[in-house]
Amino acid sequence: MTLNKLKIGKTETPGNLLLAPMADVTNLAFRLLCRQNGADITYTEMISADALLNENRKSLFKGLSSPQDRPFGIQLVGNSPEKLREAALFIESEYRPELIDVNMGCPAQRIIRIGCGSALLNSKTLVYEIISELTGALKTPVTVKIRILEKNEKTLELARLIEKAGASALTVHGRKAKQMYSGTSDLMAIRAVKRELSIPVIANGDIRDEESAETALDFTGCDGIMIGRAAMGNPFVFKRIRHYLETGEKLEFNRQTRQLEDFKSYIALLEEHNLSSSTNLRMHSHWFTKGLRGSRQIRGKINNLKDGEAITELIKNTSQEKY
Ligand SMILES: Cc1cc2nc3c(=O)[nH]c(=O)nc-3n(C[C@H](O)[C@H](O)[C@H](O)COP(=O)(O)O)c2cc1C
Structure with a gap:
């Protein structure tokens, strides 16, 4: 297994290691640190489309980047196609990220209670509307992040729909929403999505070291891997994984x-x-x-x-x- 290039829309990176969007974690400083350690693409934490449109100061702040923090993606959370479009157009002109991502995976009560995050996975029509509204209005490639559904066929149906609506890449966290963080990420389900789609598919969930990175890439055949929790307080995990994929050797470190x-x-x-x-x-x-x-x-x-x-x-x- 080697480190492969990744191409999402027009954005090409020399490797395929992505930093996951994480609320209260992936601020600009943390993203820069992960990048210095070898992350190819980083994502901001989720930003509420509603809050952004209300010019909430904290939300505006979350989208800030720097020339060294590229290519990066801004993740939006919301459930109204129109509001998401408005917020995304604002982001496109103000922050010019390489990617705009839509959160369709967050299982937190405060998010699903208002019909956002993983709650969207229950409505194929709305998912299609949201993604096509965004891809129709934006020049920036749209990526989507989902969790898997109860039945494999449902996950595949949704993935096909997301691709049809014009998304440029799909990240799959191999857990169901109701699992929160229990159990393990289902690589078989992620592999099935990868086999179904033509757009790049990114595997996510439980990648924490050299072995789990290699297994996720080998087993799923995915175009890239996204790392979340293992990078918290430990951005060096990117350097370790990168080194291993490039050389087949493990990096010695203290x-x-x-x-x-x-x-x-x-x-x-x-x-x-x-x-x-x-x-x-x-x-x-x-x-x-x-x-x-x-x-x-x-x-x-x-x-x-x-x-x-x-x-x-x-x-x-x-x-x-x-x-
Ligand atoms: C503290 C924390 C905050 C998170 N915030 C977000 C978020 O804002 N948007 C999102 O799509 N996922 C969010 N996630 C989920 C991660 O992006 C990722 O999908 C999940 O942690 C599984 O990957 P991992 O096993 O590498 O951590 C969050 C996870 C954690 C632990």
């Missing part, structure tokens, strides 16, 4: 040094892009210190600090030798 350095780089990127005050650094600290020797002490100290500024100072002055 987790202790690596993770603390990545955390420091993350903090520097947050400062550089003025994101420190809008990021929940306590939450991110938890991920960046996960599994580290001495993580209990660092976390204990962090819990006693009053704000992100204090956490920043602590991490900047933390040397790995102390732990």
Whole structure:
């Protein structure tokens, strides 16, 4: 297995590793860090079409990018074809992302209660309307992210419909919405979608290291893989997987040094892009210190600090030798 090129619409990347959209995680600083570690395409967290149209400041902020953060995709969440179109046109002219993605997979109650995310998977007509409305109005390629349905045939039917409506790529998380994050991602179901479509299909779910990346690519035959949770506090996972796919060898690394350095780089990127005050650094600290020797002490100290500024100072002055 080697690292393959990926082409979505006009966007071509030398590799096929994608960072998954993750709420409160994939801000610009985190995306840049994953990219420096080898992610080929990154996605913003989901942005509500309604909130964007209401010029909600926080939502406008989520779409921000930088010249180094390319190619990137902005993910929208919504259920009205018209509002999604308006929001997407705004995004296209204001942020000029290479891709605009539609969230059709989020199983969170607060999202499905309002008929968005994975709730859309129950209505083929609406899915078709949304995607064709977007592909008809935008110059930017539209990608879609789904979960699998109860029956394989239903998933395939939906996938065909998404392709017919003009989507340029489809990401499949191999879990059903009702599973949330339990069980495992069904590679067989993802493979069936890949075999059914002509547009690129991206496999997602449980890819966390060299082996799972290789298995997902080999087994499904997918055009790319998308990594979510394994990158949280651990953007280095992209470097490991990339190296393995390119050389067949595993990268030697010192987790202790690596993770603390990545955390420091993350903090520097947050400062550089003025994101420190809008990021929940306590939450991110938890991920960046996960599994580290001495993580209990660092976390204990962090819990006693009053704000992100204090956490920043602590991490900047933390040397790995102390732990
Ligand atoms: C904290 C968190 C936030 C997420 N937010 C989003 C989101 O905004 N949009 C989306 O499509 N999926 C979201 N997801 C789902 C991921 O993109 C991905 O599909 C899922 O985590 C499975 O991939 P993984 O096993 O590599 O984590 C989120 C997942 C997590 C853990």
